[in-house]
Amino acid sequence: MASPSAHAAIIDGKAFAAGLVTRITTAAARLRASHGLTPGLAVVIVGDDPASQIYVRNKGERTSAAGMRSDTHRLEETTTQADLLALIASLNADSGIHGILVQLPLPPHIDASAVLDAIDPDKDVDGFHVVNAGRLAVGLPGLVPCTPLGSVMLLKDTLGDLSGLHAVIVGRSNIVGKPMAQLLLAESCTVTVAHSRTRDLPTLCRTADILVAAVGRPEMIRGDWIKPGATIIDVGINRVPSADPVKAAEGRTRVVGDVALAEASEVAAHITPVPGGVGPMTIACLLANTYTAACRSAGIEPETLDA
Numbered sequence: 001m002a003s004p005s006a007h008a009a010i011i012d013g014k015a016f017a018a019g020l021v022t023r024i025t026t027a028a029a030r031l032r033a034s035h036g037l038t039p040g041l042a043v044v045i046v047g048d049d050p051a052s053q054i055y056v057r058n059k060g061e062r063t064s065a066a067g068m069r070s071d072t073h074r075l076e077e078t079t080t081q082a083d084l085l086a087l088i089a090s091l092n093a094d095s096g097i098h099g100i101l102v103q104l105p106l107p108p109h110i111d112a113s114a115v116l117d118a119i120d121p122d123k124d125v126d127g128f129h130v131v132n133a134g135r136l137a138v139g140l141p142g143l144v145p146c147t148p149l150g151s152v153m154l155l156k157d158t159l160g161d162l163s164g165l166h167a168v169i170v171g172r173s174n175i176v177g178k179p180m181a182q183l184l185l186a187e188s189c190t191v192t193v194a195h196s197r198t199r200d201l202p203t204l205c206r207t208a209d210i211l212v213a214a215v216g217r218p219e220m221i222r223g224d225w226i227k228p229g230a231t232i233i234d235v236g237i238n239r240v241p242s243a244d245p246v247k248a249a250e251g252r253t254r255v256v257g258d259v260a261l262a263e264a265s266e267v268a269a270h271i272t273p274v275p276g277g278v279g280p281m282t283i284a285c286l287l288a289n290t291y292t293a294a295c296r297s298a299g300i301e302p303e304t305l306d307a
């Protein structure tokens with residue numbers, strides 16, 4: 001069998017996230033020793049979507065392991081918007097809670113943006129509040145959405161200075177695509193945001209030095225869409241039937257990204273895998289934002305968490 005002509009380096013998000021969590025844990029311990037302050041995160045989940053339950057449990061365990069307070073509020077699927085808003089008001093007023101995360105998606109009878117915008121922006125560790133979106137857009141300090149924040153950390157660790165590089169972001173969501181565009185603009189990239197109406201997406205993607213895939217379509221981005229030597233950030237987490245037909249018939253699944261990893265690896269210089277790439281960075285950045293929010297609540301300058 002012919003050996004592949006080139007092979008991308010895998011960007012090990014899981015290892016980078018582990019290092020970041022260690023630095024956060026150390027910084028949080030120092031904050032407790034110096035100021036008697038323990039960062040506290042409240043996670044609110046409405047309903048019992050199994051994937052959301054796993055993610056929320058995971059997050060609670062990580063928060064506690066980092067020496068922070070973790071409260072999980074599990075509400076029934078039928079919870080009213082008024083009850084959810086009342087809980088958020090009480091968490092906003094709780095001085096022991098520095099971060100509030102309302103797990104998405106919310107049930108259809110609840111207006112998600114009304115709920116997100118009810119969170120105190122200074123406790124909005126997801127960075128989804130309209131005030132934090134505005135702060136990011138104009139370059140003011142605020143809280144930055146975790147997935148884009150973690151993705152840019154990986155890019156800077158891999159490439160160093162990003163200035164002048166052409167970044168193509170596929171996906172224009174408020175939680176990934178748009179904030180990712182703002183962060184990469186702040187790094188002086190030339191940024192193009194593509195979406196479902198973009199014409200000739202493969203040709204556009206081939207102009208990208210940095211390609212960010214955040215569309216939620218399994219393996220949509222193929223090897224021949226990629227510029228040789230590009231760096232690929234795959235934000236997608238898609239559950240698909242197992243590659244093994246026997247296991248698939250038993251209902252077993254696997255997780256794949258928005259990028260066809262094996263094909264893309266033949267062309268790109270660097271690529272984040274799924275799993276083990278951006279996902280672990282999202283959780284690490286949630287802890288980082290909780291630490292940052294706790295420091296700011298007390299007027300303390302957060303320690304640098306850079307590698």
Ligand SMILES: Nc1nc(=O)c2c([nH]1)NC[C@@H]1CN(c3ccc(C(=O)N[C@@H](CCC(=O)O)C(=O)O)cc3)C=[N+]21
Pocket residue numbers: 052055101102103104105126146237255274275276277278279280281282283
């Ligand atoms: N308010 C809110 N904030 C969120 O940040 C948020 C949310 N709602 N709703 C759900 C999504 C999903 N999400 C993930 C984060 C990390 C992994 C992760 O670490 N995944 C691992 C394991 C993947 C697997 O095997 O399932 C990996 O990529 O390596 C996955 C999913 C955060 N979300």
